[in-house]
Amino acid sequence: MISSESRARFEQEVAKYPADQRQSAVMACLAIAQQEIGYVSAEAEAEIAEFLGMAPMAVHEVTTFYNMYNQRPVGKYKLNVCTNLPCQLRDGGKALQHLERKLGISMGESTKDGLFTLQQCECLGACADSPVLLVNDRTMCSFMTDEKLDQLVDGLRAAEGKA
């Protein structure tokens, strides 16, 4: 069940569009649901479909088309490291490798304690900040040298009491 707080945010998104175009809010509603639940569940899709007056499959099409929607549960912190060419030229790939070593997992995997999921991603639109990564879709971290990557991981582990 999507919370009433998220529902209130859905309403704000729907209000941006003409009354007969509620579907336009689907991108935002899915992102809000993912922020609350951690991924886009089939139940969330069904609720959003009903809220917006869409076929559930039309919502699922959106979930599966856009890279940032999680189609299954991920770690508490999803780390997306950009490895596209401009970042590859400025240690983006090395940053990904460093995180693989630091977390003891390969790209695409999650840590056993459920804290981290590590993924590579396409251009974040922050090429001059490389190495750059996105945490949980909403927070970008720039100029991530190996030292800063360690600070990020250690800091989040400490904040979660898992240092």
Added chain:
Amino acid sequence: MNPQQVLGRFRATGLETSFHGRHIGAQILDGLDGGNWRLKDYEARGGYQALRKILGVDGSEGMTPDQVIAAVKESALRGRGGAGFPTGLKWSFMPRQFPGQKYLVCNSDEGEPGTCKDRDILQFNPHIVIEGMIIAAYAMGITVGYNYIHGEIFQTYERFEEALREARAAGLLGDRILGSTLNFQLHAAHGFGAYICGEETALLESLEGKKGQPRFKPPFPASFGLYGKPTTVNNTETFAAVPWIIRNGAQAYLQCGKPNNGGTKIYSVSGDVERPGNYEIPMGTPFSVLLELAGGVRTGRKLKAVIPGGSSAPVLPASIMMECTMDYDSIAKAGSMLGSGAVIVMDDSRCMVKSLQRLSYFYMHESCGQCTPCREGTGWLSRVVDRIENGQGRQSDMDLLDNVAENIQGRTICALGDAAAMPVRAMIKHFRPEFEYHVANKTCMVPAYV
């Protein structure tokens, strides 16, 4: 520290990328320091004076919509998103007496690899985009607009929403703007990870709540756009250029660029330079000057190649690039394109096969799957470049790559097919011996990819 405090330590400030004081005649990034993005700061820099001027609420006689469009035409402002289409001409395509709703859309879905200018504009000078959009809305008689922002820069989306709230509270958006008869509602929307949505009709599909698959053109958005209504789509930087033109005049704008290439342009310089970042310089500035502003090629290295307009633009070898000026016409004449103004610099330690391998993977990953030549062709290109890089290539592969690319180009609904094909063909054209060496020796021609 709580998690948000931990993450906050790594937030970009713009200091390195845009507030380095290494612009020439900046108009959009001028006077910014990262903290002065709010309405009061923008107005202190002369913001919203252009809007007051066209509405005639500053004591002047005002400008008619036709006069605004004429000024934008005369300025030779060209679309900053990649195509370089004349902005004033695009605005003139909008039907004037259309009886129903018309829409204005800002394309801030900045995902062209190498490009990071719109993020800094929206993050550190959001009101300049809002003012540009209001002026455009006035010129084309549009009452509703959306700014579709790259989902990956979510903090920037939230910043823009905050700026919209400020503008509404100040009577700059909504009904009867500044006491005039102008009505304009503006909202922000976000993507969520799809490069293709930077293509304007894919963006419109996405804004309608669908998969971002491009539409066949014609009809063009000016006749069949958002919700099937007449729509004008411009890039963020294009809108941001408009207030300066209205305030200072079309001729002044044209004169700070070169004929047919008005104004300044923000170049995102990435890759092998000492100071990657955004540099706003007049159109027609020599590439060598831009390279110098960006600190030059990494210490101890020589320039090998440059992709001058985002990853979709054909690569140019150093010798050709050093003769170019940074404007649409010069780069086109050299056989590439200015695109979004994303300048990806590669030094002499770079293996072109490995570079192309990453780009080809990208286009395969981001093909929307709608057109067969692109869906199948991008995968084919990626697999062939992969095998060359991995030492399993054949001497016939270079011709194969060129042939596959040729058969994608011009055979797809949108430009992603061309964008995937052009880098491949340019790499083979300019660096063929490097590919042949890779096949023959199963290793890079350059000593090490560092």
